[in-house]
Amino acid sequence: MTMLSIRNLEAGYGSLKVLRGLSLEVPRGRVVALLGGNGAGKTTTMNAIAGLLPAAGGEIRFEDRELRGLPSHRVFARGIALVAQGRALFAEMTVRENLELGALAARSRPDIVALTEDVFRRFPRLRERVEQRAASLSGGEQQMLATGRALMSRPSLLLLDEPTTGLAPIIVSELGRIIRELNAGGLTILLVEQNVRMALQVADEVYVMRNGEIVLHGAAAELQNSDEMFSSYLG
């Protein structure tokens, strides 16, 4: 059963057309990876889904309702949380304050204490640093905080835009494990990555995009052994 269905999506910046008829589907309960090189249009896709960038054409259907044209706070209220590329934390605010800002959606505000506790259980290092400023955290901890903040809204679909950029291999594996755990708990995930190996390990399905279009789609298990084919698309 499809949770998110994107058809012929067109979006860009002024006269620059970046997405030229992009189509992809995210089935409920799955982890879907969207891969592609620098400038392929991955972040543009995520921002269009999240309502941060107006789409010029096409459809974005979530739970069988049209999202296109909704402002970002209404997309968020429907249960889609974006962990932006670069993490977009409030650098001068503490870990706790950043998490609380994630619970602004009406449906999670009453449960802020329990939700914070859930995040700390999942990311014990955040508990130890709860009164520290976000800027003082390591890159891995910042990614965990950005992910934790998104979870505070109790999303049904989590959008992760290049969570592993700049992180040490051991932290990349830890994040991979956390993504699998979140998915096992029922969360549907759209993961943008340039780390092909990591994405193939955590995703059920993979899309590869280039120049604003999907050029390859398949089950991660089938594409595991075709690294060469991947590199030819990802270059």
Ligand SMILES: Nc1ncnc2c1ncn2[C@@H]1O[C@H](COP(=O)(O)OP(=O)(O)OP(=O)(O)O)[C@@H](O)[C@H]1O
């Ligand atoms: N705010 C903007 N204004 C103008 N052009 C932009 C803007 N953001 C992105 N672009 C352009 O749109 C194209 C796609 O960018 P996008 O950020 O979606 O790529 P990406 O696949 O996320 O790349 P990366 O892996 O480097 O993050 C690029 O050519 C980029 O220069």
Ligand SMILES: [Mg+2]
């Ligand atoms: Mg990007």
